[in-house]
Amino acid sequence: MRVLIAEDDSVSRTVLESILRKNNYEVLVTENGLEAFEAMCQPDAPAIAILDWMMPHMTGIEVVQKIRKECRDCPPYIIMLTSRNDAKSLVQGLESGADDYLAKPYGSEELLARIRVGERMLQMQNTLATHAREMETLAEARAKQLIHADRMSTLGVLSASMAHEINNPVTFISGNTQTIKRVWNILMENLKNRNALPEDDPQITFILEETPAMLEGILKGVNRITQIVKGLKLYAHRGSGEKTPCLIQDILKNALEFCRNIIQPHMEIHVDIPENLPEIFAHPQQIEQVFINLITNAIHAMGKAPSGEILIKACEQENSIQVEIKDRGPGIPADVLPKIFQPFFTTKKAGDGTGLGLAIIKDILEEHDGGLHAANAVEGGAVFTFHLPLNLPHRRSPST
Structure with missing residues (x-):
């Protein structure tokens, strides 16, 4: 001092x-x-x-x-x-x-005693200042969450009418495309039977060969739009509803659909989940958020590397479902690992992250009587493992 x-x-x-x-x-x-x-x-x-x-x-x-x-x-x-x-x-x-x-x-004793009082007062002031900064940061984070919740609430109100407005033209496109596809097959059969297919016109030949693939592409695009609208509605209402029996593989499927647009072309996602995995009793949208956060973090960890791989595995273990998400990124630094689940702790630059993502999903899993663990894989990269209790009283076979 x-x-x-x-x-x-x-x-x-x-x-x-x-x-x-x-x-x-x-x-x-x-x-x-x-x-x-x-x-x-x-x-x-x-x-x-x-x-x-x-x-x-x-x-x-x-x-x-x-x-x-x-x-x-x-x-x-x-x-x-x-x-x-x-x-x-x-x-x-x-x-x-x-x-x-x-x-x-x-006397010297009185002088030193008064200085020690000063040291205690300064220490308390520093503690209060630290708490004040933490409360200010917490207030800012909560304000952002409230704004986000308000936006998501508004999105939830709009999603029904938005889905209706999108689904109507999508239905027309889908129905008309399927009709054209059926008519095209009939037309091709008739032309073949009459030997009316031209063989020396390259443009006609191209159209005849490519049209089925184009019609199939339109139908895939229509299905993609339908899945996006469905995912948007689910994400907007992710905190609503009660716990229900659900399958982890179905939740992961929705999460991957939501993350599809941020997956880089050079990245591969491998899923290893047994078809007969039993169900859990959970809020599906909340567990979907767990998957979305962990998959997004894995994608960001691999950054702009020339290649990237995410492995998602699940298995039944001791009356619970254990899920492992492993990436091929640089891994988690040793000094970061003990603090990784602390609220507001982030290794991202200012403005890129709040440091709340992992803390939130850890709370979600603990509220489901589960848990979350982070580690570095022996072969490199980070691995996040979480577990959720099985819905033991009421099991059902997974849907096919």
């Missing part, structure tokens, strides 16, 4: 300095009020200042008042030192902004 001494009397100054240094304090000595004020305005200013009342250039009272007015970022603990011991002077010193008042003559 650094302590400033501002004392114009050389004997008193030497005594003060000797007492403090013997007790392992780092001491900065000044001889007048102006030097004391300038020292206390520096970035590395001492945390505690002992100011004599009467000094050249600026009195101790003036130094205190000026410090409190102009140096507010890290306010020091100030002890006013004076030979005045009347009540009026004590009140004046404290009201000027001093934290404590020490009258001359004083």
